[in-house]
Amino acid sequence: MSPESKTDWQPSASFEVLQFRARLLQGIRAFFAEQDVLEVETPVLSRATITDPHLQSFSTQYLSDRLYLQTSPEFFMKRLLASGSGDIFQLCRVFRDDELGRYHNPEFSMLEWYRLGMDHHLLMDDMEALLNYLSGKLGVPISGQIPRRLSYQQAFVEALDIDPLAASAGELKAVAQQRGIEIPVGMDELDRDMWLDWLMTQGVAPSFVKQGFTFVFDYPASQAALARVSEDDPRVAHRFELFWGELELANGFYELTDAEEQRSRFEQENQQRIERGMEPVTIDEYMLTALGAGLPDCSGVAIGVDRLLMVLLSKTLISEVLAFSFQRS
Amino acid sequence: MASYSTNEFRGGLKLLLDGDPYNIIENELVKPGKGQAFNRVKLRNLKTGRVIERTFKSGESAEAADVMDVDMEFSYNDGEFWYFMDPNTYEQVGAGEAAMTDAAKWLKGQELCTVTLWNGEPLLVSPPNFVELTVTETDPGLKGDTAQGGTKPATLESGAVVKVPLFIEQGEVLKVDTRSGEYVSRVKD
Numbered sequence: 001m002s003p004e005s006k007t008d009w010q011p012s013a014s015f016e017v018l019q020f021r022a023r024l025l026q027g028i029r030a031f032f033a034e035q036d037v038l039e040v041e042t043p044v045l046s047r048a049t050i051t052d053p054h055l056q057s058f059s060t061q062y063l064s065d066r067l068y069l070q071t072s073p074e075f076f077m078k079r080l081l082a083s084g085s086g087d088i089f090q091l092c093r094v095f096r097d098d099e100l101g102r103y104h105n106p107e108f109s110m111l112e113w114y115r116l117g118m119d120h121h122l123l124m125d126d127m128e129a130l131l132n133y134l135s136g137k138l139g140v141p142i143s144g145q146i147p148r149r150l151s152y153q154q155a156f157v158e159a160l161d162i163d164p165l166a167a168s169a170g171e172l173k174a175v176a177q178q179r180g181i182e183i184p185v186g187m188d189e190l191d192r193d194m195w196l197d198w199l200m201t202q203g204v205a206p207s208f209v210k211q212g213f214t215f216v217f218d219y220p221a222s223q224a225a226l227a228r229v230s231e232d233d234p235r236v237a238h239r240f241e242l243f244w245g246e247l248e249l250a251n252g253f254y255e256l257t258d259a260e261e262q263r264s265r266f267e268q269e270n271q272q273r274i275e276r277g278m279e280p281v282t283i284d285e286y287m288l289t290a291l292g293a294g295l296p297d298c299s300g301v302a303i304g305v306d307r308l309l310m311v312l313l314s315k316t317l318i319s320e321v322l323a324f325s326f327q328r329s
Numbered sequence: 330m331a332s333y334s335t336n337e338f339r340g341g342l343k344l345l346l347d348g349d350p351y352n353i354i355e356n357e358l359v360k361p362g363k364g365q366a367f368n369r370v371k372l373r374n375l376k377t378g379r380v381i382e383r384t385f386k387s388g389e390s391a392e393a394a395d396v397m398d399v400d401m402e403f404s405y406n407d408g409e410f411w412y413f414m415d416p417n418t419y420e421q422v423g424a425g426e427a428a429m430t431d432a433a434k435w436l437k438g439q440e441l442c443t444v445t446l447w448n449g450e451p452l453l454v455s456p457p458n459f460v461e462l463t464v465t466e467t468d469p470g471l472k473g474d475t476a477q478g479g480t481k482p483a484t485l486e487s488g489a490v491v492k493v494p495l496f497i498e499q500g501e502v503l504k505v506d507t508r509s510g511e512y513v514s515r516v517k518d
Contacts, residue, residue, distance in 0.1 A: 041332075050349075052365055098336050099366075101358035182382075184367050185388030197364035225363050241362070251362050276388075 012325040020138070021309055021321065025091060027137040028111055028305075030132050037087040037113060042076030044069055045095065046286035051227065051269035053276055057095035058106075065280045068281070069095035071303055074114055075287040078255070081114055081298060082290035089113035092307070103247065105326050110306035116298045120227075120238045120254040121325040123299035124149060124215050127242060127250065131213065140312050147213035152236070155216050156199070162198055165220060165235045172199060179203055194221050198240065205246035205298050214243045226262070227253035242303065251303030259291035331393040335385050336369040343375070343396040346383065346457040350375040350394035359384070375445070375452050376427075387508045394447060401444045403436045411436070411454070413444050415492035432456045434489040435507045456507045460484050461516050463502050483512075 011018070029039065049057040050069035058069040068075075073090050075279045080088055115123055128147060135142045137202050156164040162175050172195035176183060181202045188194050208214040217240035222239030238254035256262055263283070270280040309321040319325030338356040340455065345351070351372040360366035368389035373380050375396065377387060385391065401413035401422070410423035411433060422444065426433075428451040435456040445453040467483035480492040482504070490507055493512045502516040 046493065051421060062459075099358065101356075101360075104358050125511065153419045182384050183384050183468075184384040185391070186386035188386070197361055198367065200364075201359055201361060223363065248362055283502060 010327055012319040013323055015323055017309070017313060017315075017321055018323060020313060023138055024134065024305070024309060024312070027134045028089075028091065028130070030091045030137070031133045032113070032308075033075075035087070037089050037115075040044060040077065040080060040085070040088045040090050040241055041092070042073045042080070042090065044083070044095075046075070046284070048075070048282045048286070050055055050074075051266045051273065051281055051283065053269055053278060055274045057281065058097050060093045066282075066321050067325050071096050071112060074302070075284045075288070077112060077114060077300070078295055079150070079290040082293050082295045087115050095314050100326055102316070103307065103310075103318055105306065105322060107326070108318070110302050111308075113304040114255075114298050115298050116301040118299045120217060120240050120252060122301050123252055123254075123301055124217070124240060124242075127215075127252075127303075128213075134312075138312065142213075142312060145209075145212050146216055147242075148209065149215040149217065151218045153218070155204050156208075158307075159204040160199060168192070169195055172196065176201065176203070178311060182294065193220070196220065197224070199244075205243060205248070205256060208243055208246055210245045213249075216241050216243065224256070224265070225251075225253065226256050226265075228256045240301075242301075242308075247256055247285075247307060247311070249307050249311070250301055250303035253318065254299045255295060257291060257295040257297065259288050264318055302316050332390040332392055334390045336389045338368055338370060338385075343394040344372065345392040345394040345489060350396050350452065351381075352396075354380065358387075360387070374460050375447065396447045396452065398445050400441050403440045403442055405438065406433070406436075408448045411453070412444060416441075418423075422446070422449070422451050424443070424454050428452055428499070429454050432507075435462075435487055435505070437462065447505055458489075458506065458508055459504055459513065460507055461502055461504050462489070464493070464497060464499050467493065467497060492518050496501045513516060 028199050032039065045065060045067040050071050055071050057071055060067055066128055072094050073092055077088060077090060090112050090282040092110055093114050097106060099106055115126060153163060153165055154160055160175050169190050169192045172181045172192065173189060178197060218236040219239040221237045224239060227239035240252050241248055241251040250268045273280050306318050306321050310318060315321055338353055340355065343350055344353065344355045351374055353370055353372055355371040357369045358366060359369050367384050369382060369384045369389055371380060371382050371419050388404055399415060404412040404414050404431055408424060411429055412421055412423050414421045432454040440457055440460060442457065442472065443455040444451050462485040464483045465486050468481050479495050481495055482490050483493040484490050491510060493514050504513040504516050506513050
């Protein structure tokens with residue numbers, strides 16, 4: 001890539017932002033130190049990676065061995081938890097291919113942490129405590145109002161008057177048409193989850209309070225990822241997300257501990273990859289063995305540090321909070 | 330037929346949508362952390378100039394528009410079309426008023442223009458950045474007033490009217506910037 005201008009060798013963020021960024025990282029470490037949550041570092045390179053067909057891992061080689069750059073430190077952290085680490089957190093770089101835009105950089109900073117004995121609601125409390133702590137520590141008044149918490153179902157009912165757990169793909173499409181939401185070129189008309197993702201970003205999230213946090217919890221079981229399915233309502237999984245306005249900041253799970261269930265989800269996702277003409281990836285057998293050995297009852301969450309900085313500093317481009325954005329890398 | 334996948338979308342790429350050629354102005358990723366990605370694209374219709382937005386599921390393809398920029402020499406105007414010739418192939422094309430926009434008023438003949446062709450038909454003609462034209466009409470010049478400010482209108486041989494300094498005389502050759510429509514300097518033989 002040739003430099004676009006003569007100043008492109010310089011940082012894409014101002015020094016005020018970089019100083020604030022350093023203070024934010026110090027604040028995060030201080031919060032967890034006070035609560036006896038252990039900071040850990042785990043490998044960026046792994047022989048296995050996430051099967052999720054919506055996430056593209058970069059890969060490289062060690063001699064002739066293929067290695068993936070991690071899209072999140074989740075699998076390694078779960079191996080620590082299963083080995084008896086207790087509460088842990090990590091601040092690290094994660095990598096996602098083909099994600100570049102106003103709110104996306106192919107490598108970004110993630111804060112991920114796990115708390116034993118907490119379900120997803122208690123972990124949301126913990127997140128609120130962290131956000132309040134950082135707000136006070138950094139002198140940024142972000143927590144004037146208490147974050148709203150609503151279920152995925154409630155969010156759809158309020159914004160679009162439709163039940164996302166019951167509606168068919170055709171009904172979801174009809175809602176998009178009624179509300180004047182554009183139908184993307186190439187939409188898989190029969191794919192319920194694709195419609196739900198599209199309506200979430202176009203119709204539901206835009207209805208959230210603009211200058212405030214919103215938690216959405218209990219996603220459809222078809223979008224469980226690594227969360228456990230609810231015992232009371234098998235239509236939903238105990239997954240949650242945090243938004244600022246309509247910007248997605250964090251994703252968390254009341255963690256699935258059943259190794260067999262996890263293996264079947266991985267295999268199903270690899271199958272979806274093949275159906276979409278993508279390469280299947282190596283399933284993480286170490287992580288599955290760790291679940292089999294016993295993952296303690298816990299919840300975990302990952303928050304994009306760069307996006308949190310954008311929110312705290314009212315920036316509109318991720319490049320404005322990165323020392324060097326991808327375009328200048 | 331050539332096509333581009335969404336991960337090749339970037340500013341300046343030319344796409345064919347609903348039979349019309351478009352130029353990508355902006356491409357934005359819409360992607361939940363866990364879920365389907367989409368590309369929201371802002372495009373300009375190269376025929377009408379109208380800007381539209383269209384969203385594609387990521388991984389989809391769109392047909393490429395056969396649009397290219399060719400340097401061509403202005404030959405003549407027959408009252409309806411302005412004719413341009415490719416100096417390498419001697420091929421000739423005729424551009425109508427819609428493709429000429431403002432270009433016509435800067436052209437007297439032989440200027441090398443950038444002609445944007447779509448399937449071989451002119452979509453847009455861009456004049457050279459600088460042209461040299463003779464003043465055909467202006468108020469008499471003020472002798473010695475070379476340092477003072479102040480301007481007056483001058484009509485050029487191609488028909489354009491530009492603001493010029495007060496010392497400019499009829500019959501002088503001027504260099505003009507066609508992008509701003511501003512006088513640059515006198516051209517001395």
